[in-house]
Every structure is written in structure tokens, then in C-alpha cells.
Amino acid sequence: MNASILPDIAAQATCQPVSLGWVGMYGIALPLMFHAQRIRASADAGVSLDCGETRGIHMSRLYLALEAFEHQPLTPALIRQVLQGFLDSHEDISTCAYLNLHFELMIQRPALISALAGWKAYPVTLSVKLHQKVFHVELNVEVSYSSTCPCSAALARQLIQQQFVQDFADRPLKHEDLLTWLGSTGGVVATPHSQRSFANLDVRLNEECDTLPIEALIDRAEAALGTAVQTAVKREDEQAFALANGQNLMFCEDAARRLNLAMKTLPWLSAFKLRVTHAESLHAHDAVACSSWNW
Template identity: 60%
Template sequence: MNTKPLPDIAAQSAPHAMPLDWVGMCGIALPLRLDGQTLTARTDAGVSLDDASARGIHMSRLYLALEELEKEELSADVLRRVLERFLDSHQGLSSSASLRLYGEASLKRPALVSSLAGWKAYPFEVHARQDAWGFHVELQLEVAYSSTCPCSAALARQLVQQRFAKDFADRPLELPQALDWLGSHGSAATPHSQRSVARLWVRLGQPGAIPLRRLADLAEQVLGTALQTAVKRADEQAFALANGQNLMFCEDAARRLGTALRGQDWLEGFRLRVVHAESLHAHDAVAEHRWNYPG
């Protein structure tokens, strides 16, 4: 049996002495418990390499520390403990540590009117960092919704009005005839709608569980036209009504979200980006806003 110690190349001096901002691993598969469900996420884990003469870090120590994320609901407290283990295992080498967790969470959403329900996927990222400025946690979430253009709606209404005036110019108007006309010609011109996406980055200001569902609920309530899952015709009609009564440019969506997020005491700052994938144009309409958010 070979009793010689195994070589530790990482302990050797670096051939070119230089500190590195971040060294670690990306794309580690890891089960997470988030919002009451277990999901498979990916993890990027790393630390700074401040010792310019050190050849490398101890990546296996980072990998083993990630096991703590499997044991309980993902929270700011758990993330802090993992990052502290990163740094404790790299004393003298590193002064900052970070984690990036990303994947898709599934939330069950009810239909607007009927008893149906279905699952929606919400892409998310959780960023945690421990450095000289303290401990920080950020949640990034993507929420999809429908948006109907106010300008297009106004132009469509004008065309319907013009056709109505033309068809009834030379005959008396009575309610049954008007209702029949609307049933046949009320959609002579329709506004254009588009599938849209809001991307939210929020810096969490309180310890505790990661508020993914809370943020998704808030965004969908504010926007008013969240994408649906299983629907019946009554739900589709209710969705059409919601869009018709909820016309918005990308600027409107960004301001609604920004106003709502500013009123939340559980976050320290945020950044948002809304993208309306135009059905009229071959390009997107985009609006961004940030509050108390670096960069």
C-alpha cells in the first residue's frame, strides 16, 4: 500500500502571482426546497482569491458546503451560513464569497372564472454575497403577462364607430338592430395584443424565506393580465375583458410595478425591465426602472 501523502498541487505557489476576483464552479445540479416544493436548480459557487501567491482554492470544500441547502427551506439565513462556511474553509485566501441559484419554480394558478387550475413556470435566480460590505441577497423573477396597446385600441374603436355610423346613416336605430350589428361587426377592427414579460430584481431587506410566490403574486395583481393555464370559454371571455379594461404601454406596466414595489417594506431596492413583444412591429417595446439599486 502506498502510504505517501497525495500531492496537493493547489497548495503550491502560483507561477504568476496575481489575486483573482472570483474562482469557483458553475452549473452544479442541486435540489432546493423553495416555497414548499422541491425543485432541481443549478448553482454557481465561488470565492475571491486574494492571496496573489496561492495557486488555487479548495473547490471541494465549496461543493461540500452546498449540502446545507438541501436540508431546509431556502432562506437568507441558510444562504448566510453557507457563505460563512465558504470563507471559514478559505481563511487567509478569500475575503468574499457568492452563490447564484437558478431554475424554474412551478406555481399552481386558478382560472379567472371556472374551477379549473394549472401550473405556471416562473424562471428565477437567487444571488447571495458575503463581502467587506456585509451580506446581501437578491431575488430575480420573470413574470409573463398579456398587454394590449392603448393606441391600437383607440384606432380600432374609431374604425368601428365609422362603420357603425355608415351602416345606420339612412335608417332608424333601435336596440335589437344595434345589438345584432355589434354581434356581427363589433370586431371589424381589433387592437393588437402581445405576450409580455416583466423581469424583476429585488434586494431583500429582511431575513427569512425567499419570497418568490409573494413577488409573483404582487406583480400579477398589479399587471392584471397574467397569462392563464387551463381555461374554459368563460375564462377566455374574462381574460378578453381584463385586457380590454387594462390597456397599457410598456411605460404603463413599468410604472405600475415600480409604484407597487416601492411600497414594500421587505425589500431594500429593485430594478425592473418590461418587454412587450410587439405583434405590430418586428421589434420589442421595452421600459426599465430602478430604485435604490446599484449600477
């Protein structure tokens, strides 16, 4: 059958004259090229339907425009080109184009002391909008880390002090005995609790930013927190991690403030919001703190 005579019901049918802010598709499977990695991604693609008399958009045109990501490295320029394609293919009915890209960025991380290394997956979402030549890029990243509770550390130290008084009340202090006591479970009777924690970071890139500084954002966040979760480790790495946790006690409020100050130093962002979640090992609920700047 000749394709030119196939019925186009969307064009023929009448509809109520109501414009729609977003029409498109969610969950499109898509390969991306980023930093020499081929990444499996999921895309949400859409446009505004400003012409209320038009029943629907051409979703296949959006889908086909996404093919550009298969062959070129992911950059703000490429994303803008794709969104402009969305609008060009809906010239008479749409003024806004939208795209969300969801993927995991794999980064190899070295161990703290040993020569081992391993891969970590960081969930990433890019949310992009093009409206009347104004181009917005927002980047969301999740970073996992370890947090040790300052309160439980103080309570543990108090119990150790009490045990020390009890064990050495009637004994002379000898270096050898004290060293043995410190290395025994009978001496260090309590330890502080720690938990895996998560920082969810949303940043808006400057218009002048011509790259996607995802790894730089992750590096800055992990440096500010000081106790990023590890990959492959030996005992010396685990000991170094225990030392980092012991010297880096923090409530969720502390973590949020550290990230706030660290992110304000990044020259390529114009706004951010963040949320830290400490998945409590003491309680059955989470401890959460949020912060924002220019958002």
C-alpha cells in the first residue's frame, strides 16, 4: 500500500482546543557515548503542544532525532542540536523541547592504600529544556558515602573511659598492660555506629559551559565528604577507611553544609539544590538534610 494514502487519524480528527505543556515518550532505550564509554541510557523526550487545535504531536520524529546520540560524544552542543531538531519537526505547533537522559556513569576508583582498584556506578540524570533559544541544562548525580554519628562516638568513648576506670582502679598503669587493654574487646567495649549514606545533587550549568562536568562534580562531592564508599580493598584499606570515619564524624546537617560550601566553588554552575540521606543503623528511619543556592 502506498504510504502517502495511509490514514492519518491525528490530523483528521477534531479535538477540544486545549494546549498541553508536555507531550512525548518516557523510557526510551538509548545508547550514549560519553568519555569513551558506551552507556545504556533511558530517555524521556517531549515537546509542548501549544496549538490547541492540533490533536497530537509526531512522536516518531522525536524518536528518530535521538539517533544522533548513537554516533557522537554526549555534549551540551549535541543535546541542543537534538532539541532543536524536536522543534524543527514540530515547527507550527511547539515552542518548547524537553529531554531527560538517565544512565549510570562507571568510574574506576583506586583503593585508599593498596594497589587495588574497582569500578563504581553513579546514577546520573540530565534534564534539558530548549525554549525560544533559551537552553537549560540540569545535572543530577547520586554519591554514596559512609557517615559515623558524632553522638554515638561520644557515648562509646564514655563507656570506654568507664571500663578503663573499672579495670585499672586498683592496678598500676604499665605501658604493656595498657597497650594490651586497648587492643582487646574487653577494653574497647563500645564502637560508634555508622551507615551508608547518599548525597543527591542537582546542579544547573552555566550557559557558557560546553562540557558535562559529571566526574568533576562527583570528585568535589566525595572530597568534601571524605568517606566515599570503596570498591576492592585489602585489610590496610579497610583500616584506613576506619581511620577516615573516626576522624570524620558527621551528622546529616554537617554533610549538607560541607557539600553546600564545596559546590559554591564550582565555576560552571549557576544554581544547585542537594539532599543528604543517612540511612540510620540505629533507627528504622532515615536522617535527611537539604540545602540550595540560587535554585
